[in-house]
Amino acid sequence: MCGIVGYTGKSKAAPFIIEGLKRLEYRGYDSAGVAVIQGGAFEVAKKTGRVANLEKEAARHKLTGTTGIGHTRWATHGGVTDANAHPHVSSDGKIALIHNGVIENYNAIKTFLLGKGYTFKSETDTEVLCNLIAYHYEKEATVAGESRLLESVRKTLHHVEGTYGIVALCIDSPDELITARRGSPLIIGLGQGENIVASDVAAIVSRTQNVIYLNDREIARLTPGEFSISTLDETDIVPVIDKVDWSIDDADKGGHEHYMIKEIFEQPEALENAMRGRISEDGSTAQFGGLNISPGEFRGIERFMFCACGTALHACMVTEHLIETFARIPVECDHASEFRYRNTPLFRDTLFFVMSQSGETIDTLAALREAKRKGYKVLAVNNVVGSTIAREADGGIYQHVGPEVGVASTKAFTSQLLIGALLALYIGRMRDLSFGAGMRYVNALKGAPDLVRKVLNQAPQIKEIARRYAHYSDMLFLGRLSLYPIALEGALKLKEISYIHAEAYPAAEMKHGPIALISEKCPSVFLAPKGEIFNKIVSSMQEIKARKGPIIAVVTEGTELPAGLADDVIFIPECHDAVLPIVASIPMQLLSYYIAVERGCDVDKPRNLAKSVTVE
Numbered sequence: 001m002c003g004i005v006g007y008t009g010k011s012k013a014a015p016f017i018i019e020g021l022k023r024l025e026y027r028g029y030d031s032a033g034v035a036v037i038q039g040g041a042f043e044v045a046k047k048t049g050r051v052a053n054l055e056k057e058a059a060r061h062k063l064t065g066t067t068g069i070g071h072t073r074w075a076t077h078g079g080v081t082d083a084n085a086h087p088h089v090s091s092d093g094k095i096a097l098i099h100n101g102v103i104e105n106y107n108a109i110k111t112f113l114l115g116k117g118y119t120f121k122s123e124t125d126t127e128v129l130c131n132l133i134a135y136h137y138e139k140e141a142t143v144a145g146e147s148r149l150l151e152s153v154r155k156t157l158h159h160v161e162g163t164y165g166i167v168a169l170c171i172d173s174p175d176e177l178i179t180a181r182r183g184s185p186l187i188i189g190l191g192q193g194e195n196i197v198a199s200d201v202a203a204i205v206s207r208t209q210n211v212i213y214l215n216d217r218e219i220a221r222l223t224p225g226e227f228s229i230s231t232l233d234e235t236d237i238v239p240v241i242d243k244v245d246w247s248i249d250d251a252d253k254g255g256h257e258h259y260m261i262k263e264i265f266e267q268p269e270a271l272e273n274a275m276r277g278r279i280s281e282d283g284s285t286a287q288f289g290g291l292n293i294s295p296g297e298f299r300g301i302e303r304f305m306f307c308a309c310g311t312a313l314h315a316c317m318v319t320e321h322l323i324e325t326f327a328r329i330p331v332e333c334d335h336a337s338e339f340r341y342r343n344t345p346l347f348r349d350t351l352f353f354v355m356s357q358s359g360e361t362i363d364t365l366a367a368l369r370e371a372k373r374k375g376y377k378v379l380a381v382n383n384v385v386g387s388t389i390a391r392e393a394d395g396g397i398y399q400h401v402g403p404e405v406g407v408a409s410t411k412a413f414t415s416q417l418l419i420g421a422l423l424a425l426y427i428g429r430m431r432d433l434s435f436g437a438g439m440r441y442v443n444a445l446k447g448a449p450d451l452v453r454k455v456l457n458q459a460p461q462i463k464e465i466a467r468r469y470a471h472y473s474d475m476l477f478l479g480r481l482s483l484y485p486i487a488l489e490g491a492l493k494l495k496e497i498s499y500i501h502a503e504a505y506p507a508a509e510m511k512h513g514p515i516a517l518i519s520e521k522c523p524s525v526f527l528a529p530k531g532e533i534f535n536k537i538v539s540s541m542q543e544i545k546a547r548k549g550p551i552i553a554v555v556t557e558g559t560e561l562p563a564g565l566a567d568d569v570i571f572i573p574e575c576h577d578a579v580l581p582i583v584a585s586i587p588m589q590l591l592s593y594y595i596a597v598e599r600g601c602d603v604d605k606p607r608n609l610a611k612s613v614t615v616e
């Protein structure tokens with residue numbers, strides 16, 4: 001969840017590291033820090049709050065060293081204080097360390113180190129790890145110069161339980177970085193006379209597009225001109241160098257006030273990118289390049305199981321609806337965090353899918369590993385090329401929507417919905433869905449980007465509506481069938497970025513309890529498109545109105561609601577069932593965005609959240 005940047009090269013390390021931390025700030029923003037080696041000592045600047053605070057602090061420290069490490073923190077062990085911010089320096093002053101993850105046995109290690117005379121300034125597990133490296137470094141005094149730090153880190157990690165992505169510096173080897181991972185992503189960037197390590201390519205691409213994705217239980221040594229990688233068990237690794245296919249411009253705000261609104265408006269192109277090359281030549285079904293499972297095998301699948309977290313789980317729930325409707329195969333969705341511990345009875349002939357924008361969510365990764373351990377094939381729908389989930393899955397589908405920086409997922413979500421719709425089509429066409437129905441489905445999907453543009457054009461009206469609802473403390477989101485997950489997503493978006501308490505229900509469930517919340521102080525957002533249960537949803541609206549609840553209704557263009565029923569109406573174009581969830585998501589995103597802005601909230605960096613959740 002935290003952000004990591006390490007640099008060793010010819011230029012000053014601190015400006016590059018701080019620039020990188022700004023790009024990673026969406027990962028965690030309780031505090032930030034940087035350490036460089038200069039004049040034979042560590043110079044460390046760290047500060048609670050945003051990277052902007054660190055930048056001011058760093059200016060006071062005059063950081064000139066050309067090797068350094070930096071970190072943005074999302075607190076796990078210890079409160080949000082300057083002392084708990086990374087980097088940490090060992091009490092003998094030899095080692096500096098940044099760390100993502102959680103060291104589970106840190107208490108026992110700390111007791112051991114206290115007995116050896118090491119002292120601690122913070123409450124963090126990271127400082128314990130740092131001192132353990134210092135302890136092993138001291139013991140490895142006989143190891144030849146260039147391997148000593150590497151061997152000390154290796155020894156240390158053999159004693160550690162938990163997860164980590166770390167970068168260590170040592171005062172005796174001023175141009176060397178040692179980096180290792182287990183459970184937290186790390187990427188090495190190979191530059192000209194400089195090498196970089198970061199938790200996210202966003203911090204690397206301004207210098208190089210040549211990267212190596214470090215695997216779990218691998219450790220690397222970087223100097224300005226060299227790098228080597230081995231496993232913790234000392235087997236040398238022949239690295240695979242990948243080329244990142246996006247540039248730094250893709251990760252900028254492009255004139256928008258926030259990444260979130262930029263990404264909301266990018267959705268038509270994002271959908272086109274997610275669809276590109278995935279429609280069969282005859283225009284009646286979908287095709288995928290990387291499933292690594294033959295059509296024959298696919299045809300033998302009797303059940304699907306989808307695991308994901310947060311927004312991605314909502315995309316899975318819509319996919320469940322579409323697969324069951326169009327392919328008539330049972331689908332189960334589960335919270336990835338629950339799946340692993342529930343010990344769910346599983347059927348043979350089940351195909352697993354995980355969905356994850358980042359591809360680094362630890363709960364989703366754990367679900368993937370658990371399913372594989374049980375002998376199932378697992379495919380991944382994922383946006384970040386080279387992510388851990390992408391590499392560990394047996395195959396999958398990339399979303400291809402470019403970097404999503406806003407903590408609140410938007411374009412990644414609608415592209416997951418589109419991929420879910422393509423999957424339902426692909427499976428449906430293997431079974432009962434006719435050629436004609438397939439053609440109509442494909443044409444509808446092709447039209448989705450334009451329909452989304454149409455809803456986006458209503459942003460000014462939705463902004464006006466949002467202004468009128470920004471002062472409420474509670475809201476209900478109600479939808480049915482494929483729009484129930486969209487109601488869940490609407491409520492999640494609102495909670496995340498505006499801190500308004502919001503809940504979502506299938507509209508008819510509302511009268512089984514939540515209706516007790518209704519008064520003039522609790523508005524409801526109804527997703528009420530044209531369709532066979534439209535009249536039922538209108539009845540639910542009447543029940544709310546009878547209790548003075550304000551109503552925002554999202555309805556199909558041309559719909560006339562009974563006079564006075566809805567206080568505000570947002571129109572969406574009429575569309576195919578496979579496209580409806582995508583189109584209906586847009587008003588949810590815009591409403592929550594404009595409400596949060598009206599409330600003065602920090603939309604791109606909501607409190608307590610991080611873009612990718614890499615701790616359990």
Ligand code: M6R
Nearest residue numbers: 310311312356357358361408409
């Ligand atoms: O990267 P992932 O898709 O695995 O992330 C899963 C959730 O953490 C994520 O969707 C979260 O709910 C978002 N902040 C939603 O906006």
